[in-house]
Structure formats: C-alpha cells, structure tokens
Amino acid sequence: MPVTLVDDPRPWRLLLIIPLAVSFVLFAFPQAYFIAASFHENLGYGRIGEEWTLANYVRVFTDPLYVGSLLRTIGLSALSASICLAIGFPVSYVIARMTSRRKATLVGLLVAAMFITPVVKDVGLIILLSQNGVVNQALSVFSKPLGWLGSEAGVVVGLVHFTLPLIVLLLGTVISTVPLSLEEAAHAHGASRARVFYGVIIPIVKPGMIAATLMVFNLAMGAFTTPALLGGGRVLTFPILIQRSVILDVDYPFAASLSTILLVSVFCLNVLAGYLMSRQGRFRRMASPAPAAVSTFVKKAA
Amino acid sequence: MARVTLENLAKWYGGQNVLDIVSIDVKEGEFLTLLGPSGCGKTTTLRMVAGFVSPDTGRVLFNGTDMTRTPTQKRRLGMVFQDYALFPHLNVADNVGFALRAAGMPKADISKRVRELLALIRLPAVGERFPSELSGGQQQRVAIARALAHTPAVLLMDEPLGALDLKLREAMQHELAVIQQKLGITTIYVTHDQEEALSLSNRIALMRRGKIEQLGTPREIYRNPATPFAAFFLGKINFVPGKLQEKQAGAYRISTSKGMLLCPTKDERKFSLGDQVLVAVRPEHLRIAEVASQNGSNVLPGRVVRQKFTGKVVQYEVRVDEMTSFIVDGTMDRSIESDAPVQVAWDVSATYLYPYEDDQEIGVGVASTEPQVVEVTGKHEANTLSESLAMT
Incomplete structure (x- = not known):
C-alpha cells in the first residue's frame, strides 16, 4: 500500500488545470492566432489569405507614419511614466510612512481612483483642458490660451492622470518595506535629509521603483482611450493606428502585424530594463511590487 | 565624549x-x-x-x-x-x-x-x-x-x-x-x-x-x-499591608492580619501612627523556620501552597492569609511538604516600609487575590475560593 503523505501537494495542483485551460482558450490561443494572421495577405472585406508573407511588416517599417508613431508612442509613454514617478514617489512616501487612520482612507481613495474607467477620467480632463477651460483661465495671466486638446501635451496629461493611482499604490508597497529605523540610523550617523533619500531610500527601493515605473509605462504603451479622446485624432499613437486599420480599413492582417510589433517592442523594452537592472550588482532584500504585495499593502492600511 | x-x-x-x-x-x-x-x-x-x-x-x-x-x-x-x-x-x-x-x-x-x-x-x-x-x-x-x-x-x-x-x-x-x-x-x-x-x-x-x-x-x-x-521591578519582592501601631527606638511596629512586624526607621521617610503602610521583603532574605519566634526577626505563620523548582533555588509560595502570599527562596537540600504549616522569618534590617497605595500592577490591592483563586488544589483552597467569590 502506498504511503499517504499529509502534506502531499499534488491533489491540490489538479485544481490549477481549470484556470490553465481558461487562460489558454482566452489568452494564448487568440494571441497565437493574430500573430499568425500578421504573416498573411489581406484579401479585403476582412478575409485573410493563405500565403505566408512578410509584406505587412515591410509596409510598417518602410512607412514613416508607422515608424514615427511607434517612436512617438514610446516617447510619450516614457515621458508620462517619468512624470508619474516624479509626482507619485513623494505621495507614496508620505502614505507609506503614515500611521494614522487617515492612511486607510487615502489608500481606499487611491484604489477607487484606479478603478475609474479612463473614459470618465478623460471627459473630466477635456472639460478642464478645453480652450476656455479652468486650466487655460488660470494660465491666462501668463499666456494666451493653450491648445491642450489634440496635442501631445494633452495626451501626456491624460496618461499621467490615468496611471498615477497605480504607481502610488505600487511605490507605497515598495517604500513600506524600508524600515523607518534605517532612515533614523542614517540620520543619527550624520546623514542629511538629502543623503538619506539618495543614499539609503533610493538604492534600496530602486528595483521596485523600476518595476513600478515599467508597469505604468506598459499601461501607457497600450492605452487607447486616453490618446483617442485627448489626442482628438491628431496624436496618432500605435494603439490608435491599430484601431484604425481594424475599423476603418478592415485590414486584419496589417492590424495584427501592428499589434505584434507593439507586443514585441514592449516585451523587449521590459527585458532590456530587467537586464540593465540585474547588472547593477547584488541586490539584497529585493523590494518589488508583486500584485500580492499590493493587496497586503491595501489590507495593512485597512 | x-x-x-x-x-x-x-x-x-x-x-x-x-x-x-x-x-x-x-x-x-x-x-x-x-x-x-x-x-x-x-x-x-x-x-x-x-x-x-x-x-x-x-x-x-x-x-x-x-x-x-x-x-x-x-x-x-x-x-x-x-x-x-x-x-x-x-x-x-x-x-x-x-x-x-x-x-x-x-x-x-x-x-x-x-x-x-x-x-x-x-x-x-x-x-x-x-x-x-x-x-x-x-x-x-x-x-x-x-x-x-x-x-x-x-x-x-x-x-x-x-x-x-x-x-x-x-x-x-x-x-x-x-x-x-x-x-x-x-x-x-x-x-x-x-x-x-x-x-x-x-x-x-x-x-x-x-x-x-x-x-x-x-x-x-x-x-x-x-x-x-522600584522594589517590584528590580528583583523580586513580597508585600504585606499593615498599619503603623507604635514607634520604638529605631523601629516601627506594624500590625498585620497575622501578627506584629518590626521595621527599621529611616530618616528620609516619616510615618505617623495609624498610617496604612506596605511592608516589603525580598525572597532571598526570607527563610522557612520551624521555631516560632527569634530575636531580631520578623516572623509570619503560613502554609506552603506551591513550590517551583528553578534550578538554582526552589521557590516556595507560602500563603499567609487570603490576600497575601510570600515567595520564599529555599534550597533543594531541604524538602518541605506542600500544605505544611511553616513560619516565614527574616531579619528586621531587611524590611522595607512604604506608604500604602492600591497598585494592581505590582500586585498590591484587590487584584492580588486573583491568581490564588484560579488554582484550586485542595480543600483548604476551595474554602478560599468560596470566600473570595463571596467577597466579590
């Protein structure tokens, strides 16, 4: 008779088969399908040819519209991720170091803000940023009205607005892994406020900080609603071009090749960042914001 | 520096x-x-x-x-x-x-x-x-x-x-x-x-x-x-509440529920007759004796209710009255049966005296009876339990 182990994990692993099957059907299969579609010819009216071809990719990389759009998307996403980091870090630091009951309220508001659909957020921004909106009225002392809507600046504002709650939550988890006593030890041994920040906090949270910024960057790379509404059709980011070739041109293989390029470039940029990070030397007690960590941060606050 | x-x-x-x-x-x-x-x-x-x-x-x-x-x-x-x-x-x-x-x-x-x-x-x-x-x-x-x-x-x-x-x-x-x-x-x-x-x-x-x-x-x-x-936090201490009865040459006489105790007078603290006081003595100054009275010593009668072996010493818990237990440091070479009637004795010079004040944190006052109520081992204690319950 085989010995039954009380701690045998194998029966429980069987439960994983269901989520595995679901993700395969909903994620891996369609993904594989559109990647395959990108290597075929468009026959018009949504039909896809039989022949294998690289023509779609040649078209993307020889047309300045698409190359320019890819670079613009990367640029705008990087810019908004950097702005998010700069604005988000101090906010998350303050929240992470809070001990009062107000912390729970603030984290709750952040989570709520994160789940508001970008459409709603962008409508608000459109009102604020319009020609005679509040922002232009406030700036009227210094300059004539600025055309926020339909400009790259407007899109960046929208992307920052869209991703800021997330980066604050992510950074909050990372910062709360740094014990306050480390800061106190640094102060006690002669470090100024700035030295504590750049010499202690930043080096310790750096891996987590980069990971959080990358997540925000990835969200911005794939964002459609915000550039569509705030760009007003004049800021052509990659997701907007994908949508156009699907809806306006009904060119599925070409849309698929654009999607594949977006997917691969985001993937490559993340791998590159990870590689640069790992070259930074030995990191101890690595602080990185896993989704589970976010939920414990939220729980702790509550 | x-x-x-x-x-x-x-x-x-x-x-x-x-x-x-x-x-x-x-x-x-x-x-x-x-x-x-x-x-x-x-x-x-x-x-x-x-x-x-x-x-x-x-x-x-x-x-x-x-x-x-x-x-x-x-x-x-x-x-x-x-x-x-x-x-x-x-x-x-x-x-x-x-x-x-x-x-x-x-x-x-x-x-x-x-x-x-x-x-x-x-x-x-x-x-x-x-x-x-x-x-x-x-x-x-x-x-x-x-x-x-x-x-x-x-x-x-x-x-x-x-x-x-x-x-x-x-x-x-x-x-x-x-x-x-x-x-x-x-x-x-x-x-x-x-x-x-x-x-x-x-x-x-x-x-x-x-x-x-x-x-x-x-x-x-x-x-x-x-x-x-201070006595409670550094080292161990036993407390007995009492009342100041008389001032003798160099010593106070204090009445407690089980008899008179002597305490040396010290200059820094003045007590007046009739004051509620707290007598304190450390376990290491206590000895368990058979003889009832000795010169220069305070003696209280009691019963051993528990003993705890700690390696270096055996700690005897001696019940003096319903409200008061003493911890006495003893040695291993003498065995004392539980529930045996004994005399707890110590030198008058090792006695501390404080004004009385309820302080449950250090085991002085109402709450001090509680641990004894919980552990019921014999008939004697069952009586105490019912008495304590009647009290509360």
Missing part, C-alpha cells in the same frame, strides 16, 4: 502625558540605563536625546550646549537599534564607514578606521559581506561598530539585545561592557530587562508612567528601593 543633561523634559501625545518632567544628568563616560516597562517613556526620552522627537518642554544639553533644536545629523551620535537597522544595500565595511563618509573623511582613512573597528568587534573578515549574510549576533556587532566608528559624543542604544536569544544576549552583554569600558563613551541604554540593566549600568533611571521612579546605581536601587514599584 560628552556630558548629557536632560532638563525637565515633557511630552504629550493627543492629550496623554507620555513624559512628565524628566531630568537626568549623565556624566562623561557614564553608562546610564533607562529601565522600565513598556510605555514608561524610556524610548521617548532616548528619542529626544537622538533628536527624533521634540520635547514639549525642557532642554537636552550636550556639555552644557543646548541641543534641543539641533537636527539629529548634527548631534554627533552613535545609535544602535533593536532591529540592527544595517543598510541592506551596503556591505559591512560600507555600513561601518557610513558616518565617516557622511562626515567627508578621506577614503584611505575610512578603510583604516573600518579595519580597526572590525577588529574591535572581533569580526575582521566580514568587510565584503552583506548584512543579510551574517547571523543576528554578528549583525548587531556590526551595528555597534557602525555606531562607534566616528567616536560619537553619545552612544544611544534602544534595546539592542532584544532580538537575540538568551545565551547570545549574555555573551553580547559582556562584549558591550568590555567595549564601552575600553572606549569610555557616554552611553544611554534603553531596556526593559532588569538583569541587563543591573549588570551593565553605572546608573539606572527606573521609569514608570513618564516619570523617573528612582535614579541611582544598580546597588542603591536594589538594596534601597525608593518606591514599591
């Missing part, structure tokens, strides 16, 4: 007075311990010296210079934390040299000084390692080296041995004492561990509820506790 003067420090948090007029003068090179239960204000006091907390009133002076408004980083401190607080992204050498780099010392001098300190803490070979690669004891030694590297004016330690296990803690106590004596650095040490305080300190400031209960050398406080709490 500096003389540290704490002048009338007080602090309120949300209407609560966590520190209530604390004044201590720490001499140059002295090892002073702030001792007390949690919430007594010892850590708040230390953090005021460190500059992490601003006092609401009072001043902190180093060598007579007011430092109350000086930021932490300009106070030239060394500090050791309970959780070590070593920088995880720096190796041991960089951790130890942290204060030197912050002060802008040349690199060559830093590495020389770091080598000296690693030799001092007897860990010469760990400079290249990271804190997470060291054991708890080693990490704390590195933390001590970091706190000493720049020869601080004051060394502050916040329960530095609290996270270590017993054997390691004892070894580290010894090491700390050796290092502190060798360097002669003014040290303020926070702990709730009375043994640590007794063995390390030049002086102890025993704190309770934001106030200093007693300030003195370990011997002074142990031999001559100023308050019932």
